[in-house]
Amino acid sequence: MPETDVLSPGELRALGAWMDRQGLPGGPVEDLAPIAGGTQNLMFSFRCGGRAYVLRSGPRHRRARSNDVLRREMRVLAALSGTAVPHPELIAACPDETVLPGAVFYLMEPVDGFNATLELPEPHATRPALRHEMGLAMADALAALGSVGHEEVGLADFGRPHGFLERQVPRWLAELDSYAGHEGYPGPDIPGVPAVAEWLASHVPRQWTPGILHGDYHLANVLFSREDAAVAAIVDWEMSTIGDPLLDLGWLLATWPGTRPMLGWTGLATAGDLATEEEIVARYADHSGRDTSAIAWYAVLACFKLGIVLEGTHARACAGKAPRSTGDRLHAATVSLFEQALDRIARA
Structure with missing residues (x-):
């Protein structure tokens, strides 16, 4: 992940190509903005193909287990789908560290x-x-x-x-x-x-x-x-x-x-x-x-x-x-x- 609060143009292209492979609506990534919060992890909101997303990945300075922790988050959110537990709905997960170099990430539905x-x-x-x-x-x-x-x-x-x-x-x-x-x-x-x-x-x-x-x-x-x-x-x-x-x-x-x-x-x-x-x-x-x-x-x-x-x-x-x-x-x-x-x- 980048050292700034935005994804680089190359990373945006890689994200868009990965989303195409997941069968998600295509088009340019638009309205990208960081989401502030108490966590050290990075979160961004954006739109693509007329749909809103939230991307979550590890902190700028990843620790040894940062990616493993995010993989566990992906797994538990997927498991909670269809339950009565209020949680952000998982859209797609990328446990692979090569799409955004060195970082796993996942996409979830925005929560109102x-x-x-x-x-x-x-x-x-x-x-x-x-x-x-x-x-x-x-x-x-x-x-x-x-x-x-x-x-x-x-x-x-x-x-x-x-x-x-x-x-x-x-x-x-x-x-x-x-x-x-x-x-x-x-x-x-x-x-x-x-x-x-x-x-x-x-x-x-x-x-x-x-x-x-x-x-x-x-x-x-x-x-x-x-x-x-x-x-x-x-x-x-x-x-x-x-x-x-x-x-x-x-x-x-x-x-x-x-x-x-x-x-x-x-x-x-x-x-x-x-x-x-x-x-x-x-x-x-x-x-x-x-x-x-x-x-x-x-x-x-x-x-x-x-x-x-x-x-x-x-x-x-x-x-x-x-x-x-x-x-x-x-x-x-x-x-x-x-x-x-x-x-x-x-x-x-």
Whole structure:
């Protein structure tokens, strides 16, 4: 992919030729524009042959697994076709790295929706009941995802559910240890890591049912309908796997702005009149049929895992591989997440 926010003329020709081979409407690529968002991946909207598309590919500076992650996204979006899960419809996927040199990509249908951490349009801005329902709608969408039989939709080998929960603490402690390899990183100044890790390891739920896990389910990774409170699409599937879907619910609680600020979000996050955690859990339980009695454990695990993920950007920033201001902001979020985890443990 190019180092700029547009595709080069040669890449546009290659894209058009590839689309011709897929049997998609022909013609020049028109109205190409980057789509801004919280992801490091690149997205562009464009039109071709009278049809609108969104192209998604890896970041400008790809990491070792960038293309593999995008291939997994392609696979899970294809598997969700025809289900009740709101998601961007996959049009065509290119797992081949030679069409756009070095980069895999896929095309999806545009979603008519809005990111509620960036804006809050009408009628949502002036209707408290609608804002309250938005959190419950996120629980509904998550329940729909958890109800999909992963084996039935061809994802039997998409993850390793056996021992999934038991692996989480050692897996993410190892990730945290790996940040020492970043030059200039002073080490994790994160109060509470040992205590949270010990509590999680000693309270692992023994009974759970595997399913598709989004892996990063929060307010910024859904698009809402412009007409009502419904979730129009769950987006950014790069952390998806087969695991315990209740971790997605815990992730939603850990990041839910109804009870705490998160990452400088605006829009719905600062509007008020939001559903409570208790209401979200009850709605999910009603619609999913899953046992949510251990939800405090999943929320603590979400704080633990997300905090370590965000600390990785802080480590890269110390090494000059990310903006220092971003690294400092995400380190503060990590500390806040571990404080939240300790608070949840105290109340469990």
